[in-house]
Amino acid sequence: MAANSHDQGRLPAPYLTPGSSSFMDFLSTHAPEQLPGSRPLPGVQGAVQAPHGTTIVAVAFAGGVVLAGDRRATMGNMIAQRDIEKVFPADEYSAVGIAGTAGLAVEMVRLFQLELEHFEKVEGDTLSLEGKANRLSTMIRGNLGMAMQGLAVVPLFAGYDTDRSTGRIFSYDVTGGRSEEYGFAAVGSGSVFARGSLKKLHRADLTEEQAATVAVQALYDAADDDSATGGPDVARRIYPVVAVIAEGGYRRLGEDEVTTVARTVLDGRLQLPNGPLAPLV
Amino acid sequence: MTTPFYVSPQQAMADRAEYARKGIARGRGLVVLQYADGIVFVAENPSRALHKVSEIYDRIGFAATGKYNEYENLRIGGVRYADLRGYTYDRADVTARGLANVYAQTLGTIFSSAGEKPYEVELIVAEVGDAPEDDQIYRLPHDGSIIDEHGSVAVGGNADQISAYLDQRHQDGMTLGAALRLAVQALGRDGNGGERSLTGDQLEVAVLDRTRPQRRKFKRVLGRRLTELLEPPVEAGTGSADTPDAASDGKAGGAKASSAEDDGTADAADD
Numbered sequence: 001m002a003a004n005s006h007d008q009g010r011l012p013a014p015y016l017t018p019g020s021s022s023f024m025d026f027l028s029t030h031a032p033e034q035l036p037g038s039r040p041l042p043g044v045q046g047a048v049q050a051p052h053g054t055t056i057v058a059v060a061f062a063g064g065v066v067l068a069g070d071r072r073a074t075m076g077n078m079i080a081q082r083d084i085e086k087v088f089p090a091d092e093y094s095a096v097g098i099a100g101t102a103g104l105a106v107e108m109v110r111l112f113q114l115e116l117e118h119f120e121k122v123e124g125d126t127l128s129l130e131g132k133a134n135r136l137s138t139m140i141r142g143n144l145g146m147a148m149q150g151l152a153v154v155p156l157f158a159g160y161d162t163d164r165s166t167g168r169i170f171s172y173d174v175t176g177g178r179s180e181e182y183g184f185a186a187v188g189s190g191s192v193f194a195r196g197s198l199k200k201l202h203r204a205d206l207t208e209e210q211a212a213t214v215a216v217q218a219l220y221d222a223a224d225d226d227s228a229t230g231g232p233d234v235a236r237r238i239y240p241v242v243a244v245i246a247e248g249g250y251r252r253l254g255e256d257e258v259t260t261v262a263r264t265v266l267d268g269r270l271q272l273p274n275g276p277l278a279p280l281v
Numbered sequence: 282m283t284t285p286f287y288v289s290p291q292q293a294m295a296d297r298a299e300y301a302r303k304g305i306a307r308g309r310g311l312v313v314l315q316y317a318d319g320i321v322f323v324a325e326n327p328s329r330a331l332h333k334v335s336e337i338y339d340r341i342g343f344a345a346t347g348k349y350n351e352y353e354n355l356r357i358g359g360v361r362y363a364d365l366r367g368y369t370y371d372r373a374d375v376t377a378r379g380l381a382n383v384y385a386q387t388l389g390t391i392f393s394s395a396g397e398k399p400y401e402v403e404l405i406v407a408e409v410g411d412a413p414e415d416d417q418i419y420r421l422p423h424d425g426s427i428i429d430e431h432g433s434v435a436v437g438g439n440a441d442q443i444s445a446y447l448d449q450r451h452q453d454g455m456t457l458g459a460a461l462r463l464a465v466q467a468l469g470r471d472g473n474g475g476e477r478s479l480t481g482d483q484l485e486v487a488v489l490d491r492t493r494p495q496r497r498k499f500k501r502v503l504g505r506r507l508t509e510l511l512e513p514p515v516e517a518g519t520g521s522a523d524t525p526d527a528a529s530d531g532k533a534g535g536a537k538a539s540s541a542e543d544d545g546t547a548d549a550a551d552d
Binding site for chain 2: 009010014015016018023026027030031034108112114117118121122124253
């Protein structure tokens with residue numbers, strides 16, 4: 001272990017240097033090889049084949065936000081994994097869903113979770129929601145070299161702002177550009193179709209249960225038209241991951257709850273395969 | 282150039298130890314006790330912002346007495362050590378024993394290096410296990426030694442009297458309220474046999490609670506919850522330590538019906 005490699009097992013100087021509350025800053029001075037963005041890139045021409053995660057949607061409701069993701073990872077035309085999880089708690093009041101290269105995304109989420117926890121432990125207080133969103137921006141920017149080789153990671157960040165008592169959504173591009181989204185957002189290969197669906201279904205006065213249903217509807221529409229997005233798998237009982245972040249903190253919907261929502265959506269589609277009808281005017 | 286006086290190594294070490302001990306004894310007392318559901322840290326500390334007790338990792342807590350800048354430095358070093366280790370391997374691979382070793386090496390090296398002043402700190406590193414037998418408490422004095430403690434431990438000013446008092450009265454399987462009240466009685470005793478009564482405002486209290494559903498077991502006990510725990514239980518009541526806060530316990534997931542001691546405060550970070 002690094003701590004034992006210098007000076008008779010005593011904690012090396014970077015451990016005891018005051019100043020930074022960021023775990024990433026500490027890594028970059030003490031163990032830069034562990035930072036995802038600072039590894040030398042191999043000189044490979046063209047895109048690298050690796051499992052990719054697909055669609056993530058976020059839906060704001062009165063008093064919080066719902067973040068949901070489908071369960072498919074694809075590698076080219078192959079389904080690499082049918083039960084991957086792409087929505088993770090970032091800390092108690094925020095969650096992150098990731099589209100793009102699955103391996104890098106999972107590592108990035110681990111580091112992001114740790115970054116928030118580390119700050120909280122060192123400072124004795126949590127980062128503001130904006131602060132968290134900015135940290136995620138920095139991490140995405142660090143991955144730009146990989147993104148240019150086809151290994152992009154694009155997150156969707158949703159959290160409950162305890163100062164304003166509302167749910168908020170932030171979307172990102174591959175360069176780390178961050179923008180706040182109002183109402184709803186979607187990322188990933190099926191996001192175009194999901195966004196179309198969200199546009200018609202989202203209303204400002206949704207309840208928590210309705211918001212979860214809207215999210216599952218949008219994922220269904222994404223899976224309907226995008227081969228890389230997985231729909232509800234009734235035979236294997238694989239349903240989307242749906243997380244709610246509200247005043248009480250992060251909560252992932254239990255298997256029973258998600259099954260109920262997904263079944264309701266599926267039953268509706270048996271009558272209307274294209275989903276609920278929105279009024280014309 | 283002047284010729285330095287000869288000082289024997291024994292004398293030099295004794296002087297350094299004396300210096301560190303005096304610094305530590307000036308601080309206020311701090312006690313750590315095992316109770317049925319975990320480990321409770323109680324420090325006499327009127328400050329709400331400058332903590333003596335903190336979270337290091339999922340199951341590991343840290344308490345220190347002595348010079349603030351020195352133990353704060355060690356605390357942050359410990360958080361960095363634990364987080365890096367958990368990131369490199371797995372969260373389960375971060376242990377209090379490993380951390381206590383690193384602290385002992387650090388304190389020992391500083392203590393015996395002639396160029397540095399010895400740290401005037403005494404640390405406690407505690408880890409809560411799945412059962413009371415698995416709990417670990419390590420005390421780390423200024424010179425880099427490690428003492429593996431069981432049941433109760435006191436550091437800081439007046440530590441000898443406080444630990445003698447605790448040793449006689451501490452029992453395994455105490456409720457949180459009983460352990461906390463014992464800790465406060467012990468901290469309130471001064472060297473001349475007098476007693477002070479300490480209120481919630483003068484105390485910093487935190488627990489490592491093995492029954493917490495979250496991964497992170499560390500939780501500060503604050504405000505109303507602390508006041509309720511400090512009040513002696515009503516004699517006539519059947520459930521000895523049942524305080525009336527069970528009704529207000531609205532947090533999802535943390536519903537431990539067996540004992541009102543278990544839940545009720547917001548998490549450490551919220552307050």
